[in-house]
Amino acid sequence: MSGAGASNADAGTEQNAGDAERPEPQRWQIGDVNITSISESATPTSPRFLFDGVTKGGVLARAEAAPWLRPHFVSDDGYLLQRIHTCVISAGEHRIAVDTCVGNDKQRSNPLWHEQQGPFLDDMTAAGFPPESITHVVCTHLHVDHVGWNTCLGPDGDWVPTFPNAQYLFCAPEYDYWASHDDLFNDAVFDDSVAPIAAADRANMVEATDSICSEVSFQSTPGHTPGHLSVVISSGGKRGIITGDMAHVPMQLADPDLSSMFDTDPDEARRTRHEAFGDWADGETLVIGTHFGGPTAGIMVPHQGAYRLDCD
Ligand SMILES: [Zn+2]
Numbered sequence: 001m002s003g004a005g006a007s008n009a010d011a012g013t014e015q016n017a018g019d020a021e022r023p024e025p026q027r028w029q030i031g032d033v034n035i036t037s038i039s040e041s042a043t044p045t046s047p048r049f050l051f052d053g054v055t056k057g058g059v060l061a062r063a064e065a066a067p068w069l070r071p072h073f074v075s076d077d078g079y080l081l082q083r084i085h086t087c088v089i090s091a092g093e094h095r096i097a098v099d100t101c102v103g104n105d106k107q108r109s110n111p112l113w114h115e116q117q118g119p120f121l122d123d124m125t126a127a128g129f130p131p132e133s134i135t136h137v138v139c140t141h142l143h144v145d146h147v148g149w150n151t152c153l154g155p156d157g158d159w160v161p162t163f164p165n166a167q168y169l170f171c172a173p174e175y176d177y178w179a180s181h182d183d184l185f186n187d188a189v190f191d192d193s194v195a196p197i198a199a200a201d202r203a204n205m206v207e208a209t210d211s212i213c214s215e216v217s218f219q220s221t222p223g224h225t226p227g228h229l230s231v232v233i234s235s236g237g238k239r240g241i242i243t244g245d246m247a248h249v250p251m252q253l254a255d256p257d258l259s260s261m262f263d264t265d266p267d268e269a270r271r272t273r274h275e276a277f278g279d280w281a282d283g284e285t286l287v288i289g290t291h292f293g294g295p296t297a298g299i300m301v302p303h304q305g306a307y308r309l310d311c312d
Helices: 056-065 120-126 144-150 172-179 189-193 195-199 266-280
Strands: 026-030 033-045 080-091 094-098 136-138 151-153 159-161 167-171 203-206 211-213 216-220 229-235 238-242 286-288 297-303 306-310
Touching: 026 229, 026 238, 026 286, 033 120, 033 229, 033 238, 080 120, 080 229, 094 211, 144 151, 144 189, 159 195, 167 172, 172 189, 172 203, 189 195
Parallel strands: 094 136, 136 167, 167 203, 238 286
Antiparallel strands: 026 033, 033 080, 080 094, 151 159, 211 216, 216 229, 229 238, 286 297, 297 306
16 A cells, blocks of 8 residues: 555654645556556655654665665655556557546545545546546555545445446455455455445456456566556557556665565565566666656666666
8 A cells, every 4th residue: 555644644743634746647658558647646655654664764874875766756854755646558449547546535544535535537537538438447456545446426325436437357366355354454445445346247357367458468466465466568569567566665676675564475575576676677668656756657777786767
């Protein structure tokens, strides 16, 4: 999950809802495929929320050793610059929404997300993607900040699919796990944002080896959650990756061993990052972070025994 609400939970003095911004949409091109990012929020996050034992001073020390982290991903005072956004992949006739943020009207224990009332759907429409245009919804995993707009309040006050013409794709092991485990903060995330999709007969179970079309497929990246998927875009000899939360912040490129406190299996998450980063850091692949702030995306390259994201 994101740390966007975490800094609020972390000490209560370091962030409030007024800090949240909504960056303008960003667009990237991979061959014939366009990817548009629509942000729900962007907030500085205290590192203590995401990483056990990492202080803001510790973040600044890491940024001293990896200067490429500033200014895009680390603030001058040691906050991690993050966002929550949906990527819409336009591939042929497909309009594939990857991860659906926190959503509106949901009962959440995080004050920043509780009964949120944001203009996200208007922003999607303004960017060229009204809800009815979305053909597929993909959730990289089923944490609270990745499933929220799967549903919205219907006329009878029940939760209904937000995207009326979309197939919703869930990784089968991920769906099975969260169907029988409590959410991180004991909110009814599965009940209000996933189960209604199945009840509406819109849920499609996929495996990591499946693909949506010739340009869009999945990569298994478990550890953050049991069935976590990253999304792979291939077109015209080019490749792009949407990470999901197998890495929350670019600081983990500089230290792939750094697992977040929200990783279900920290050791598996470490192994996944080493393996995936080694694959992606070919100097050509565009890596789009699901919570990376600033430019959000860049070319990953090997650097000082780990990795770096080049964004310029
Ligand atoms: Zn997240």
